Amino acid sequence: MTSDPLSTTFAALADPTRRAILARLASGETTVKELSEPFELTQPAITKHLKVLEHAGLISRSRSAQTRPAKLEPAGLQVAWQWVDEYRRFWEESFDRLDEYLKRLQSTPGPDSKPSGSNAPSRDKEKSNGHRRKH
C-alpha cells in the first residue's frame, strides 16, 4: 500500500491482459461481460483488472442500468509519459553528445589520444564521465 502513483501506473501497465483491455477501451466503452469473453477469463478476474486500472487512474467507470461500463481515462497516462519522456530526452542527448564527441575526436586528435584502430567497445570507466545533468 501507499505506493507512489508512478509505481501504481507502471505496475498496472505491466500486465498484458490489462494493456489489451486498454487497447479494447480505446475503441469505446465496454462492460465487464463484453471483456470476459474474448479474454477467456472469468468475470471476477476482469473486475480485478479493472479495479487495478481504475486505481491507477487509467480508466473510469460509469453506471448504466445493470452494467458499469469502463472508459479510457487518457490523462492517467500523463505521469508515465512524463517520466519516460524525460529519459527519452536523456537518450537523445546522449546521442547528440556522442555525435559531438566523435566530431571533436576527428577534428582535434587529443593529447591523450589512443586512437588505436579498432577502438574498444568503450568499456572505459572514464572518471570524468560525460553525462552531467539531471537531478
Next chain:
Amino acid sequence: MTSDPLSTTFAALADPTRRAILARLASGETTVKELSEPFELTQPAITKHLKVLEHAGLISRSRSAQTRPAKLEPAGLQVAWQWVDEYRRFWEESFDRLDEYLKRLQSTPGPDSKPSGSNAPSRDKEKSNGHRRKH
C-alpha cells in the same frame, strides 16, 4: 516466464528503488556498493534489482577489476516510450475530436444546444510539440 518485453520493461519500472537506480545511473556508471549505501539496502538486494533492470534491457554491466559497474542503456526504454506515446496520441486526438464536436455544436445548434458561451474548457493544446526524431 516467457513474458513479453513490454511487460518486462513496465514491471522493471514499477519499483521506486529501480527507478531511483536509473536516475542515479543517468549521471554516470555506478557500482553495486555505491548503490547499496544511499538506498540502505543490502548488496544482494541491489544485485537483484540490477538483474531485473538488465534483463529488461534498461542497463548493461561492464567489468572493471573487482567491480561490475552498471550503466544506463537508454534504448531499452524505446518499447515503453512507443507504447505510451501511442496512447498519448490517442489522448490528443480525443481532444481534437472534442474540439470538432464543440465546433459542430456551435455552428449547428442542435435541439439540446447549450451555447452558454463562457464554459469553454480552454484546452489550448500545444500540438506536435517537442518530439523530434521519431522512432
Next chain:
DNA sequence: ATTACATTTCACCAATCGGTTATATAACCG
C-alpha cells in the same frame, strides 16, 4: 599463499499477484 574486498548465489520468508469457485448485491423485467 593469504588476505581483503566486491559481487553473486543460495536458502529462506512474508507479502503481493493473478487466477479460480462460490456467494452476495443490485438493477431490471415479468
Next chain:
DNA sequence: CGGTTATATAACCGATTGGTGAAATGTAAT
C-alpha cells in the same frame, strides 16, 4: 413478488516479488 442478468466480494491457491543473512566466487594486493 420471483427470476434473470451484470457486477462485486470472499475465500482460497500457486507463483512471483522484494527483502534478508550466510556462504561461495572472483579479483587484487601483499
